[in-house]
Amino acid sequence: MPIATVNPATGETLKTYEAMGDEEIERRLQLAEATFRTYRASNFVDRARLLIQAANLLDEDRQDIARTMTTEMGKPIRQAHAEAAKCAKAMRWYAEHAEELLADEEPAEADVRDSGASRVRVRYRPLGPVLAVMPWNFPLWQVIRFAAPALMAGNVGLLKHASNVPQTALYLEDLFHRAGYTEGCFQTLLIGSGAVGGILLDERVRAATLTGSEPAGREVASTAGQMIKKTVLELGGSDPYVVMPSADLNRAAQIAVTARVQNNGQSCIAAKRFIVHTDVYDAFAERFVEGMKALKVGDPQLADTDVGPLASERGRTDLEELVDDATRSGAHVLCGGKRPDWPGWYYPPTVLSGITREMRIHREEAxxxxxxxxxxxxxxxxxxxxxxxxxxxxxxVWTRDEAEVDRFVRDLEAGSVYFNGMTASHPAFPFGGVKRSGYGRELSGHGIREFCNITTVWHGA
Structure with a gap:
């Protein structure tokens, strides 16, 4: 896949980039290793000052970077503005909380005595250069939720971004440089996916994080495993949205529309499978379908657009194949289902019913x-x-029944359960999944500790 900005609203290639060669990759790996030796010794006050300055610059740049994201991957411009604001918020959150999250821990005094020690501490120390392989769907947020905690922990970052968002990737490197970070603290590697394996095998890269597809996760985990390197994977999702009889149906249906089409429906945590109790199924379905029909599909640069184009032609084709497979097997199209006849990679808000286990869309992520x-x-x-x-x-899950709440918390196989609202990531709460959605956690204290050496410090009596 070429490294290029291709406007998904028109299909026009706007800018292309040459991939970095072996010499440039080697220079940047050397720089990351050398920078880490000094940056790791910095204190939390200095790290926080730099990260807050980066957040301030991002606020100043919000209009421009929002337009860039929308141009590169089709995100509605209002959502692009919100993404930039969310990133600045997360940076400030980690700047404020990192020191307490990584403070030394003192085990119970009885356990210390039992071990024969006079004192025991648990200290969180940085690992080193961390490679981040990031996707295009939230081109700013996915990177910041790795970079903010990694930098505050004393690590340095190497970003391999998706090949269709190169301008956003280069912006991120420039943002941290302008904020005052040493050049090697955060570097963007303009490389194709074929170069990732060699970098993962390099001893100077100590860990990796990937947000992306299941096949990409397998490849990164397998390669990193050869070197016994820590990885965090956030992969696909096909999140259920359960509606029970006690739910506020009007509110549940309204939020369901947003939960499904946020980011043009291209979100791992978007609700995708709507599971409705038979007592309220017809009423919910009517409201939900009407809400999906009412959405405005069009130019993502316009403020009143609800749904823009998919990020790539291949992505639209994949989605069409899932819908066509379902309809051939008996699914009913309640709205949408056919691409519009105009330029760009658009696909309309679509609702299918009559889904069976044999259909691909039942098992695969739409x-x-x-x-x-x-x-x-x-x-x-x-x-x-x-x-x-x-x-x-x-x-x-939408329910007002506390007994049902307890059951769903106990029995749902998921990294999060949101009641009477839609899933949304927040810097204070851990984020990640189970099964083929990956492992490890991002955000919160759990996320910042993922790339730390958890060190026991024991003092004899």
């Missing part, structure tokens, strides 16, 4: 504005349908 509706006879069946997926990233 990365675009396509929702599947399921009817559940009771809570047990709702849980069975929700868990009948290879993925387990997040989940959404």
């Amino acid at each position: 990365f675009g504005p396509v929702a599947t509706l399921y009817r559940a006879g009771d809570l047990d069946e709702a849980v069975l349908i929700a868990n009948d997926s290879p993925f387990g990233l997040s989940s959404n």
